[in-house]
Amino acid sequence: MNSSTVIVGASLAGINAARTLRLGGHTGSIVVLDADPDRPYDRPPLSKQILTGEWEPEKILLPAAKEDLGLDLRLGTRAKAVDLVARELTIEGPDGSVNRQSFDTMVIATGAAARRLPDSAGIAGVHVVRTLADSLALRDELEAGPSRVVVIGAGFIGAEVASSCRKRGIDVTLVEALPLPLERVLGAEMGAVCAQVHIENGVDVRLSTGVLEIETATVNGTERVVAVALSDGTRVAAEVVVVGIGVTVNTGWLEGSALTIDDGVVCDNTLLAAPGVVAAGDIARYPSERFGRMLRVEHWETAIAGGEAAARRLLADASGEPPAIFDPVPWFWSDQYDRKIQLAGRPMPTDECVVVHGSTEEFRFVALYGSGDRLTGVLGMNRPRHVIQLRALLEDRATFAEARERAASL
Amino acid sequence: MGQDGESEVSAPEHSCTHHSEKGTVMRIVVDFDLCESNAVCMGIAPEIFEVRDDDFLYVLDENPPESMRAKVEESVQRCPKQAISIVED
Numbered sequence: 471m472n473s474s475t476v477i478v479g480a481s482l483a484g485i486n487a488a489r490t491l492r493l494g495g496h497t498g499s500i501v502v503l504d505a506d507p508d509r510p511y512d513r514p515p516l517s518k519q520i521l522t523g524e525w526e527p528e529k530i531l532l533p534a535a536k537e538d539l540g541l542d543l544r545l546g547t548r549a550k551a552v553d554l555v556a557r558e559l560t561i562e563g564p565d566g567s568v569n570r571q572s573f574d575t576m577v578i579a580t581g582a583a584a585r586r587l588p589d590s591a592g593i594a595g596v597h598v599v600r601t602l603a604d605s606l607a608l609r610d611e612l613e614a615g616p617s618r619v620v621v622i623g624a625g626f627i628g629a630e631v632a633s634s635c636r637k638r639g640i641d642v643t644l645v646e647a648l649p650l651p652l653e654r655v656l657g658a659e660m661g662a663v664c665a666q667v668h669i670e671n672g673v674d675v676r677l678s679t680g681v682l683e684i685e686t687a688t689v690n691g692t693e694r695v696v697a698v699a700l701s702d703g704t705r706v707a708a709e710v711v712v713v714g715i716g717v718t719v720n721t722g723w724l725e726g727s728a729l730t731i732d733d734g735v736v737c738d739n740t741l742l743a744a745p746g747v748v749a750a751g752d753i754a755r756y757p758s759e760r761f762g763r764m765l766r767v768e769h770w771e772t773a774i775a776g777g778e779a780a781a782r783r784l785l786a787d788a789s790g791e792p793p794a795i796f797d798p799v800p801w802f803w804s805d806q807y808d809r810k811i812q813l814a815g816r817p818m819p820t821d822e823c824v825v826v827h828g829s830t831e832e833f834r835f836v837a838l839y840g841s842g843d844r845l846t847g848v849l850g851m852n853r854p855r856h857v858i859q860l861r862a863l864l865e866d867r868a869t870f871a872e873a874r875e876r877a878a879s880l
Numbered sequence: 881m882g883q884d885g886e887s888e889v890s891a892p893e894h895s896c897t898h899h900s901e902k903g904t905v906m907r908i909v910v911d912f913d914l915c916e917s918n919a920v921c922m923g924i925a926p927e928i929f930e931v932r933d934d935d936f937l938y939v940l941d942e943n944p945p946e947s948m949r950a951k952v953e954e955s956v957q958r959c960p961k962q963a964i965s966i967v968e969d
Contacts, residue, residue, distance in 0.1 A: 770960060771920075771958070803916075803918050803960070810917070810918075812918070854919035854935065855919050855932065858918075858919040858920065859922075861923060
């Protein structure tokens with residue numbers, strides 16, 4: 471393969487696509503650009519080891535970014551628009567200059583951005599955690615020793631931020647609009663277990679609670695958060711607010727292109743979005759035969775596997791080999807306090823959920839999800855061995871009954 | 881974190897070493913300060929990596945045969961914490 475490739479996005483998916491292209495024999499130019507000015511880094515520690523101060527940013531550089539892959543890496547450079555017919559990308563450099571970048575093939579890996587609360591822009595003390603800069607800015611404020619942090623959203627980012635604050639001895643109020651945290655991912659029963667983990671760790675958990683207002687005061691000429699007014703009628707004084715209410719995909723620059731955008735870039739089952747154009751990571755929406763629906767997966771491992779698969783798709787085009795189908799078993803982990811939560815598969819919140827090992831009372835268990843006779847997920851809390859072993863059953867498309875039998879023998 | 885009372889065991893003794901074509905011996909090194917026991921390596925190479933009920937990773941074979949190299953390399957690549965490396969002795 472000797473064409474020119476542009477990879478838009480230099481995070482996990484983009485960098486792994488670049489590495490796979492190069493190691494797979496791509497000898498042409500590979501331009502990798504990212505709006506983020508920091509060298510490509512790993513995101514999971516942003517809400518954990520970076521926030522707690524255990525690790526410095528140097529430790530989270532992506533290994534592939536340290537390899538000599540002959541990439542033309544342009545950081546602080548944003549894609550503004552793309553013309554797929556002319557094969558031309560409009561890019562804005564760190565100095566604000568706008569240029570054109572031509573390409574033969576393209577990898578779309580611009581990921582997603584943290585959603586913010588409306589009307590919170592510019593208020594000091596209100597944070598999101600998505601980029602290294604976000605994490606370091608929040609860390610600076612946590613090091614100043616706030617008396618309380620309000621975390622809005624009890625999803626995985628909110629939960630990990632709450633955990634990191636507690637590790638620093640900071641009081642936390644965790645606000646969730648839904649009746650239970652993670653209910654849409656894990657179902658009601660397991661959502662309740664996750665809520666209890668926070669309570670056991672001294673967090674003031676407010677469920678079915680909305681945010682009415684971020685109250686501010688002017689401190690040294692800066693508008694700064696002082697409290698959060700909640701829909702339960704209370705007002706929680708806090709110097710710091712962290713918003714973890716999900717993400718929006720970074721597809722703005724693709725508007726007007728011929729690509730199909732539907733909460734992500736719609737791809738086929740080989741991650742091809744258009745001839746010579748592939749997508750990977752948080753932004754890629756692809757049909758999963760395994761789960762019988764379109765999936766867009768925001769997991770760490772899917773970003774790696776997707777980046778590699780997208781690159782191999784382009785390599786297959788060049789070599790004339792048949793492309794491989796992308797349909798891995800999604801898997802992720804979340805570390806909260808001294809608990810490790812791992813989920814393999816993609817259960818629906820209404821799927822049947824059975825604890826097959828340990829107990830939820832001791833926060834050390836394995837649960838299986840099933841829909842009809844199909845195994846759809848494996849959830850573990852402090853049971854990494856069992857989750858990894860049972861994940862293989864999802865790969866093998868085991869039935870719910872087979873999985874329960876196998877779990878009983880572990 | 882709860883302990884299940886399992887005692888730590890060391891890697892089994894080797895009666896022989898396994899040399900690669902280059903004449904070197906592959907040795908697995910795990911940085912236990914980085915390891916988070918996600919057990920990804922165990923999913924790839926259960927013959928070598930085992931996360932036990934105490935939630936700690938045990939390396940069953942620090943000096944695996946050359947035939948295991950591909951699996952070990954995949955484990956190195958896939959470790960979420962980059963805690964595994966291969967040293968050629």
